[in-house]
Amino acid sequence: MKSSTKDKIKGSVKQAKGAIKEKAGRTAGNPNLQDRGTAEKVSGKIQKKVGDVKKVFGK
Secondary structure, eight states: OOHHHHHHHHHHHHHHHHHHHHHHHHHHTOHHHHHHHHHHHHHHHHHHHHHHHHHHHTO
């Protein structure tokens, strides 16, 4: 599997995990968990974009 595809998959997984943590934190009233979820979700989006860039440049 190409590195760009791996980055996209890992990014999607991070985004999903982050969204779950964010919602769990909001539901439980735990702002720390909510913030960690938001950060993980953003990290996943960035990793997906890295995969897109790699695909464009053929790496």
